Amino acid sequence: MNDDAAMNVQNLSVSLPVGPGLLRAVNGVSFQIRRQKILGLVGESGCGKSVTCLALMGLLKGRGWQIEGAVDIGGACIYALAQEDLRQLRGKEMAMIMQNPMSAFNPLLTIGQHFIETLQNHCRMTAGEAVELAIANLARVGVPQPARLLQRYPFQCSGGMLQRAMIAIALSMRPAVLIADEPTTSLDVTIQYQILSHLASLREHYQTGILLVSHDLGVIAQMADEVAVMYCGYIVEQAPVDELFDHPAHPYTRALMASRPQMQRKRLRPIDGQPPPLWNLKDRCPFEDRCHEVADSCGDYRMEPGICAPGHQVRCAKYATGQEVILSELA
């Protein structure tokens, strides 16, 4: 494990029994969130991004969720901890920003009460001290009148303001890891940009490693230091951001990039077909049916990770079987 790793995820699998079958939401996912770095997790809707986030926070409870693998933070696996110890880690060592700020706040409490409640649950401090800290943190995420925002109820605030408040609350405890599950999806583009630039600059101030989840390749390209591409619960490709965008190796990543809107092209190029249902996953490659580069070797491939360049991991039959890859051809 690297010295600067804030969170280390090893072989994490999450599944849920549904009727007679098993819904396999996350399959053998491994990655590291490094301090001050942003790891981008990208994938289409329903590929297991949000479940991964909840599993990292230890928030998948009830309903028979089955979790395997290890999520280490500060040298301890969160699934080996007692509930109370895990609760103390949440919000303090690992914080989370929810997707939709409008429904994440309790409608009956002011923003200030949310702040005070969170801080007092982790440290001994008076309400006055909590408010002081809140004002300082809100100012840092660009809230013009922090004291006034604290007095307000969620229904009186815009989505952008609430998202800033959520970031401020998350960062006020200086967590080692911040998990941001599509933090800007429900905001309009100008606000999106402001929020993201705050996130990017704050990670240095707070020494926080960020897992940035998005389905937006543009956001990931701009923000992330390292990128993991998720498909059907597998991380199919993982590489430093420049390497991934310059030399995408997995057919899914390439199809995803080709489907982005571009200036010089009038029509979008969608990926054919639909992802297979998650409760029907075999051990085979889940992208096989949609892939343009299917080969005979795909039939025997069991999703073993392969490496196509230093620090560039791919789960594709082409790289597992030792097939020669000419990187210049891909560029």
Next chain:
Amino acid sequence: MGKLLLKRVLYLIPILLGVSIITFILVHLVPVDPAQAYLTLANIPPTDKAIAATRTMLGLDKPLFVQYVTWLGRVLRLDFGISYATREPVLNELLYYLPATIKLTGASLLWVLAISLPLGFFSSLYKDSVLDHCCRLFAFIGASMPSFWVGFLLIYFFALKLNLLPVMGMGSIWHLILPSFTLALSYAATYTRLLRTSLLENLDQTFVLYARARGIRERLVMGRHVLKNALLPVMTAFGMSLGYMLAGSVIVENVFAWPGVGRYVISSIFNRDYPVIQCYALLTTLIFIAVNLLVDIAYGLIDPRIRMDGS
């Protein structure tokens, strides 16, 4: 908040006026002539001459509109007339019986809270457990049994067979237990279900997940985030029920010979004691509206979205 209150109080005027017109007209639509009812209760033979004289005395010979205005004028001075049966002012009579009914309803209220809050809470917390299934069965049975039957069953078991509690009447606190429980049962059942559903709905809310993600203690998550939000719809329904309980104690009061307003009104209806019926209708309306006003205020205190409406 002040604006909201003022609006609610102003609403009272048209509502009470409307109810007064309806009750006034209803009483005059029934086939029995009030003058005849008056004479029968006074034990005077209803000859044509006597009826004509009574009609003049009660003002029944004047046009309906004039009668209403005269009656309303008196009502505004809190003069609801004289009971045909007892010759006492109607309002005094009703106010004499009201405390007993309030006592009964208050005790029922305690039952409802004591039963439905814990049952609903644990039923939702341990969803689909044995406890939950028992609670749902209780809610189903409790809501479907008519109160007069429950009353008789309770009397049979607890008063006659086990000899634990008095059969009927009012007196010690023991007298209160059976009638208040009878009145409470169906409401307790309904509220158990209502609270359970509302809690389950709120447990799935994003703000609960977010509260947990912030590492808030579970007790605080349940109390402050789940329960507080879940109580809102329950409170609204509660305001309605309280009014119904006050007015609906009629059956229970008769089963247990409880000397409350409900029993008094039933006998008045059999006697065609019109002034009593009218006064009762207005009184019930007033209570109903007052209770709902209180609930609105409580709602506003809890929910800022209501409190700050329009400001």
